[in-house]
Amino acid sequence: MTSSVLSYSRFSDFDISLFKAGKHFRLYEKLGSHVVEHEGVTGTYFAVWAPNATGVSVIGNFNGWNSESHILNPRWDSSGIWEGFIPDIGKGEAYKYFIRTHENGYFERGDPYALFWEEPPRTASIVWDTWYEWNDQEWMNRRNQNNALDKPISVYEVHLASWRRDPSNPDRFLSYRELAHQLVEYVIHMGFTHVEFMPIMEHPFSGSWGYQVTGYFAPTSRFGTPQDFMFLMESLHNAGIGIYLDWVPSHFPGDAHGLYNYDGSHLYEHSDPRQGFHPDWNSYIFNYGRNEVRSFLISNALFWLDRYHADGLRVDAVASMLYLDYSRKEGEWVPNQYGGRENLDAVSFMKELNEVAYGNYGDIQMIAEESTSWPGVSHPTWQGGLGFGMKWMMGWMNDTLRYFSKEPIYRRHHQQDLTFSTVYAFTENFMLPLSHDEVVHGKGSLVSKMPGDEWQRFANLRALFGFMFTHPGTKLLFQGCEFAQTAEWNHDHSLDWHLTQYDPHKGMEDLVKDLNQLYRNEPALYENNFSGYGFEWLDQSDAENSVFLYCRKGHNWQEYVVVAANLTPVARHNYRIGLPHNGVWTEIFNTDKHDYWGSGVVNPYPLEAEMQPQHGKAQSISISLPPLGVSVWKLKDHPSFREHVEKTETIAPKEKSIESNGVKADKKESTASTENSVKAKVVKAEKAKETTLKEKPVKTNGVKVEMKDSSVPKNGNGKSKKASSK
Known part of the structure; x- marks a missing residue:
């Protein structure tokens, strides 16, 4: 091995002019360490910006950390860049820059552009590359659709060191490649559209959670190599999951x-x-x-x-x-x-x-x-803006957590805490964050912020999530919150995954999974996330009962959903809500389902809107509001649906046949079949309603409740098997 540093440069004069002007945006291709071939010899080119140094050399294991062996050459163009080619130095070599100063001092510095670093507490940079044979082209080709502002964006915020650790050795982090299986599988199961990694750039102190960066161009070596991290990124993409990085x-x-x-x-x-x-x-x-x-x-x-x-x-x-x-x-x-x-x-x-x-x-x-x-x-x-695509809605987060942390009896005086966000909700493209910042530094976990007994705390958190996922804006939820981790987040330990074997926590996890599914399935919840057209208050004045009613609107009026939130622990039966359209409405989501460890106050049957004005609308229905719960309704049948079928039947040529999956069928018969199907559903709904009016026994947690004189099951006082008294 020769100890000389050869003259060699990856910079053109144009590169230098761009760098000095602050317009060179691919400096990682120039500065740092790069394995190259020069004059038939393979070695590493080093380049570092140190304009006030009197001398710069490369030190490492290859030269016994000798600062006199490999001295870099200063460029002649006053750029402040020191550079040179060292033969026979390749990928995997640890190094630092030995920098002499005007005061006859010296420093041993890492490389600001290093692609890889030693695992802390060691601090040397490592010669590496970012070559990888990517196999995520399908995702990249359709990213413009999956990442668009008029599509559902539900983000799972992850701290890699504490999401999950090796069960047999809690001190061992999972590697990038292990996470590529376990994390990807979990995110798919939960239905999040994206993950956000808290800073993965190299950092010396784990307690900073990655926010004190020393290696800006390197994923931390705690979990593996740069290529291992690329494998994790690729695995997420191939599973249809986007990735945001904290920066x-x-x-x-x-x-x-x-x-x-x-x-x-x-x-x-x-x-x-x-x-x-x-x-x-x-x-x-x-x-x-x-x-x-x-x-x-x-x-x-x-x-x-x-x-x-x-x-x-x-x-x-x-x-x-x-x-x-x-x-x-x-x-x-x-x-x-x-x-x-x-x-x-x-x-x-x-x-x-x-x-x-x-x-x-x-x-x-x-x-x-x-x-x-x-x-x-x-x-x-x-337009004079800063140019970001989205902004965290910190006001919504603060107001919402403040409201839900209050005892329900006092909430009647704080209705504005939940309504104020809609005053400014469409001034920015907002993301609703319940992030790591809300579960550290003595703030406690989300579920521990909730008031009341055990059942009420979980019900409150379910309602909070229901409110969050139906409120305008994209969503972000920090790891562990989805199953209601009871302990405050600790970056030095794995999440308490054992909790998910217990009904309250498993119910919460299932709720968040189903909320993600609801969010992705209902265009009204995302198509107009950042437009006032996508949201309408139906009623925000019932402070006495702490009830909130609103409508979310997509591009198609037939896809509108109506949300009813009752934020007291009292079930409210025969509560009439106004609707934007007449027709048959169905409850498509309810945070109080038994499946979620709720009390089971649900609305199991479709309801025909009555021409009875309410909340400024010509039509309404009477429903049961679950205690500390959120109920979501959607139009399932409308006269225009049937008119469309009848019109189609009238104009369809009798003699024309259509082919479906290789089978010919008469179009008239097909249309009539569709009409009959729609009518059958309406008749079925009416029969169900009539049956409900009779003395139909409904089984709730092993207790039969006679359903008399009501079109709504009065099972609001039923309890889940482990629920505390409300």
Whole structure:
């Protein structure tokens, strides 16, 4: 092995001009370490940006970590890039950069563009590649449909280290390839459309959950190699599941091998701590006004979309980027050039980030975690917005959890907590998040926030999920919440999967699975998620009973659904609700089903709308409202359905036959058959209703309830076998 560093470059003059201008968005193809062949010899090309260094060398096992053996060459174009080719160095070699400073000091730094790192607590970068023979083309070809804003998007937020661990060794993480089987199978079973991975970029401290990144271009080695992670991504895609990655351009840690003070100067961060230090997270803030830093960050965003086929990025802590005085007292921040608190460089950066991301990958989603009232976060940049595709609806989350944490007797005074979100629900493209932030730091689990006895706590959470999935906006739910984990989330331990063997938790898991199915099956719940046309309050005034009635609308009026939420533990029978259309209506979902560990106050039979005005509508039905429950109704038969059948029968040529699956059938007979089928369903519904009016015994948890003088089963006081008294 020769110890010399040969002159070699992957940069053209055009690359350098783009880099200096902050317009080079594929820097991962240039900077970092790359195995190449040069003059017939295979080795590794190294390139690092360190403009204030007086010398840079590559150190590693291959040279005994000797800083004098392999010294890189500074470029002649004042770009600040040091580069060179070292023969016989290949994939898998651990290395660092030895950087000498003007003060005769030195640092041993990791490679900001490294594709792979040693597993923490070791801190060296590793020569690697991102070659992978992808087999997810079917997903990529139709991603524009699966990832569209008028399609159902239900996201399962996952922390890979704690989702599940090896049952035989709780200290061992599951690998990317193990997760490719277990996680994929579970997400399919639960019906989520997407997963969101909390940051998988390399980070030194597990307790940061990945939000303190040192290796921006590398998936963490805790679970395997980059190719192993690609296998996980591919497996999700081939199962029809999209992937969003948490991405952290807001701050980075001060670890000695990371970006802070990289070449002895404040290279990536602001030099003024009033702009460059984050007091909340004891970390450092990127200098968004520096061109080379913008190129670094935007290149990193494109890297995950390009090399790892990510379907979008959830951008963390956007509010902290937008405001110069974020978490700072008076005198601790520097105003912008106009004297304001807005971080103009960060605003410009985010607009360019989204323009470049959508410009290169028009079928992805950029999602902002933004908690303030900054206008137009999810509006196009040409309209003055920041250009994100969606924004987390933090106001909905705070108001909803505050409401559901109150004892039901007091909810009558807080009706506005649940209605206020619809005042601004269509000002942005909102995602409703119940994320990891709500189940840590002493906040407790979701089910532990709920008031009442055991049955009521679970019923409250079921109702909350029912409200969430029928409220306008896409959905995000953190791992463990779907089966009502009782303990607060702990990143050092697996979720408490054993709980799912018990009825309350299994019922919750089944409820979320069925809610995902409902959401995907009903166009009214997603087609107009971000338009006021898709939502109508039927009644929000019954605060005394804590009842909420609303209608969700898709493109087709025949697909509308009506939602009734009763958020007290008292079942309300013969409750009349107005409907947008006459016809026969059927309850298609009820959070109080016995299957979900509910009390079983359901509406089992279709109901014909009566021409009795209610809630501003000409027609209505009388239903049973389940205690602490949400009921969803849909039009199943309408006079126009029958008129259409009759019209089709009239105009159908008698002599013309149609072929179905190779069998010829007379069209008139086929049409008549369809009409008879529809009529039969109506007659069946009417008979069922008549039967209900008689003394029909209904079995509820082993107790027969006589159904007299009512068109609705009065089984509201029945209990599931393990339910506590309500």
